Amino acid sequence: MELPPRNAGDQTLTAGELTDVRARLRRLAPKHDLTTVIACSFDHRTRILPFVFADVRMVPAGVRAVAAAMLDSGFEKTRIVLQHWNRNFDPSRMQLEGRTPDLFLISAMRLHHEPFLQLLRGVCRIPPDRRPLVIVGGPQAIYEPWTVFPDACTGDLVVTGEEYVLLATLERLLENRADGEPLRKTFQRVRDTGGLDDIPGLVYSRSDTPDGPPEELIDTGIQRLVYDLNEQAFPAPAYRVLEAPSNLPTLSSRPLDISRVRRYSPISSLVMTLGCKFSCPYCPIPAYNQRMYRVKSGRRIAEEIVSLRREFGIHFYFGADDNFFNDPAKTFDICDALVRTEIDGKPLRKCARIGTEVTVHDTLKMDEKGYLELARRAGFRALWIGVEDMTGQLVKKGQTPDKTARAFQRLREHGIAPMPMMMHHDEQPLLTPGKPVGLLNQVHLLQRAGASSLQVLMITPSPGSKLFERTYTSGMVFDSAGGRKLKPYMMEGVHVCASLHPQPWRKQLNILLAYAWFYNPLRVFRALRPGNRLGGIDAGVQALGMWGLVKTVRRLAGWTIRLMIGKIRRRRTPPRSRLPMRAPDGTKAAHALDGTPIAKTNAK
């Protein structure tokens, strides 16, 4: 199920609303002296190709945006903890400024669910009267908010939206907080009198006893989106409040020294644009963005890069874009501003190397307009391109073998490395001699066209997408293979976990073979041939790819054997909420999947 749209005309915040709520909170903050810990969950078992390097070397933009918003709203006592770097972090032992924090925020992705539960269990060990208010957000919360209420140990509140929803909620709580009252208590009081019901983008639980097990979930609806991304807080301050990597369960007295930020996060994510005009049935992004394309101005992006480069020395940037070339005129504005920016007398492109995601179709459109040269001068050095299946058998978004090859060649001519992202599926064979249909045929074509890296994922159910429920009801999704249960961390797209192929192990081997075909010592030599303008990138990516392949084969060997000789059990129902869900007025909850139990008690 895709997230439902809000009514036309009521999809966005009014201009200035995000800026204004921060200004109002800045006035409220000094009276409340809140301490906040923001944790990001991460399962280290997901460390395989093709994400094996960037996954832990880039502070995720979600936690960073939330921390930046808190800091900018006057809540200076804030710390970010990444399970990526602090695997033993135990919230039951966290102390910030000598006390248990008032707020414990968690950002979670679906595949990191198990470490997320660890965080939840940790904070639940704090006695209820001293426990911080626990708020969960991020992709898992957006599409599957009920997962935050797995049993008696739960989060308090889910934000199914962006930073504005959190800030509006905090404002409401602080306006109603009695002197010295624990924030969690204020939350319970305001929640129980319906005081949060008019803030779209929240899910909370209702129970008959205070701190008793949840009995139903109340969903206040789909968030309103901030349209002008320039309203977001600047990211740099968030890098000043990172917990330093360690094996300790506790927090240190000071955050990571800023001189060491670049060492641990050599790549910085950049929010430049959000949304995409395509409508791939396995992708939740267009519906999440209410079919809108949101952008930051080029000038603002340039300011962010300048400050990150100056303060932390960060050289590499990765755009959190869904399709950066979605609207050539807007891309032009951004690139043009970056071209005109200097950092300490040098053009920005000499100090910042930028990568992001685009499509084949839009790359060719940019080329027709002559904008690829501009993108290179703006600092773009690598583009991850959603090629999926080149023949368009799986999804059609204007890609064909010829167009893909042309797009790749044009990018290379301009000194930009093409990084294809492919999607393998049941109908795609491994090899089709003479035809560009098989997976290896396509990988070979991409190599010849100049691909610098390779990503091959198997189609996997993606919450919030059109195909999500059908993938389950059709019996495609495995429950277990050879007695081994399918766990969330295995749903990264590399483990084959959804297939109707009579021999799904073949699909698994196909993916590994495609990587081995692409990442091998022979290709390192080819990358270093004289005259290859992108030889450095090509060779570096090959080295990382070979290292990642060894890790990937080790992790996948057991699963492949189970798929080969074990019995495969399948699921027939999607993972829905076990708790009844409803909107505050008793109507259907916006985030509930069809078939979710309906609350017995209707509106309060």
Ligand code: B12
């Ligand atoms: C960049 C990116 C990556 C990078 C991440 C590197 C890093 N360390 O940051 C890389 C390339 C490594 C990556 C890999 C994968 N990714 Co990815 N990725 C993205 C992408 C394009 C941008 C993420 C981002 O930075 N967004 C910008 C920030 C600001 O947005 P945000 O994270 O949503 O945060 C906002 C809100 O969610 C909210 N929020 C977030 N946290 C919290 C916490 C609290 C308390 C509150 C109140 C609010 C809140 O406020 C934030 C500010 O507005 C998104 C798509 C998208 N457009 O979001 C997918 C996305 C996050 N990836 C996704 C997936 C599935 C993957 C992979 C499994 C690969 C795959 N099969 O597609 C792997 C997993 C790798 C791993 N081991 O973790 C999914 C997650 C789906 C889910 N339900 O969990 C997404 C959403 C794409 C999709 N399918 O829709 N990815």
Ligand code: SF4
């Ligand atoms: S092109 Fe990419 S971002 Fe756009 S809908 Fe398709 S998969 Fe999603």
